[in-house]
Amino acid sequence: MLTFRDLKSFVTVIDSGSFSQAAQELALSQPTVSAHINALEKELSLQLVTRSTKASAATEAGKLLYTYARQILALLDEAESDLRTYSLKNDNTLRIAVSTIPALYFLPDSLPQLQETFPDLSYNIIETDSTGAAAAVYEHRADLAIVGTKLEYEGLLFTKIAEESLLLIAPPQEPYLSAVANVNRNNLANWPFIRREEGSGTWLESYNFFRSYQIKPEELNTVAKVNGTSMALNSVKGGLGYTLLSEQAARPYIERGEIIDLKADSADLKRYFWLVTPINRPGTPALKFFTALIKKRNTGDF
CATH class of the missing domain: 3.40.190.290 (D-Maltodextrin-Binding Protein; domain 2)
Structure with missing residues (x-):
């Protein structure tokens, strides 16, 4: 099953261009970020990220997932924002x-x-x-x-x-x-x-x-x-x-x-x-x- 956690790590890796930078931005360890990407690839039976010592990038399948993942995460952020605002009695x-x-x-x-x-x-x-x-x-x-x-x-x-x-x-x-x-x-x-x-x-x-x-x-x-x-x-x-x-x-x-x-x-x-x-x-x-x-x-x- 795809999870928001794994999608967030995937998008951050693609945006930052490296696992180490993504781990720093997410305040996670690099092995944890790698585990999230591996879980996605295992679930979909597809390679999503090219790995190298210089940079990481999305494969063709990864590019397709990236488009959907950005939309999903943006929608989640919007929902969280709306619900937080709705709960504020003084606003x-x-x-x-x-x-x-x-x-x-x-x-x-x-x-x-x-x-x-x-x-x-x-x-x-x-x-x-x-x-x-x-x-x-x-x-x-x-x-x-x-x-x-x-x-x-x-x-x-x-x-x-x-x-x-x-x-x-x-x-x-x-x-x-x-x-x-x-x-x-x-x-x-x-x-x-x-x-x-x-x-x-x-x-x-x-x-x-x-x-x-x-x-x-x-x-x-x-x-x-x-x-x-x-x-x-x-x-x-x-x-x-x-x-x-x-x-x-x-x-x-x-x-x-x-x-x-x-x-x-x-x-x-x-x-x-x-x-x-x-x-x-x-x-x-x-x-x-x-x-x-x-x-x-x-x-x-x-």
């Missing part, structure tokens, strides 16, 4: 960083299912803009993030999980009413524009929209820079100017007649939401479950 907090729209329209539906599986789990929800949420994962202040734009961070994986429309919205008054479904470059460059903060996913995605009208950000008639979706909505509702905003957030205001959708014709009025996770950082069982849950929900709009 029961999942830290989630989210930008505004996921915080409002995604987490409330997802957390109850996670709570059913991990009833002792508590949550630390960090609501910020997309840039800040991704940075929280990068800086180890959050276990995962959900953001409204893809950013460049070494060591972070961005997985697309949903799509949403952005709407060009304005107060229900002139000159906006006359331009519904007929917005042009002159309108966009001259109307008072309400822009979001620098790290906002909505603002970062707005670049493509304005680029389609050949407008640079500095050419906009920016009258206010606001933090957060609610402030942007209320600024438009109050008549300050127009802006680009999440359809999820804007739709109730449109239906109540408090703002209007200018119905801009642009393929760039779409954006994606992204799950942000660390690439080479061990995760708790709760984190892995929640990550799988979010990916499973990848069926369309929020």
Whole structure:
């Protein structure tokens, strides 16, 4: 029977290139390591390692076993890590960083299912803009993030999980009413524009929209820079100017007649939401479950 002990010795011999070095790394005697390799070869009736005074290497059969052995040992390490983490009663907090729209329209539906599986789990929800949420994962202040734009961070994986429309919205008054479904470059460059903060996913995605009208950000008639979706909505509702905003957030205001959708014709009025996770950082069982849950929900709009 193949044992984890023998496979560990085998992999270490191949990785180190010698029985003596493997014995040192494993804190075993060289005869013990040799006995482990001999047991494997006897069990499989195959020579797995070439032996010489200079170096040891895998035979063709050994190379095949090595591939499987690495996978088996990695899976065992992952299982041990998960079980240790699961048993730690004082490590029961999942830290989630989210930008505004996921915080409002995604987490409330997802957390109850996670709570059913991990009833002792508590949550630390960090609501910020997309840039800040991704940075929280990068800086180890959050276990995962959900953001409204893809950013460049070494060591972070961005997985697309949903799509949403952005709407060009304005107060229900002139000159906006006359331009519904007929917005042009002159309108966009001259109307008072309400822009979001620098790290906002909505603002970062707005670049493509304005680029389609050949407008640079500095050419906009920016009258206010606001933090957060609610402030942007209320600024438009109050008549300050127009802006680009999440359809999820804007739709109730449109239906109540408090703002209007200018119905801009642009393929760039779409954006994606992204799950942000660390690439080479061990995760708790709760984190892995929640990550799988979010990916499973990848069926369309929020």
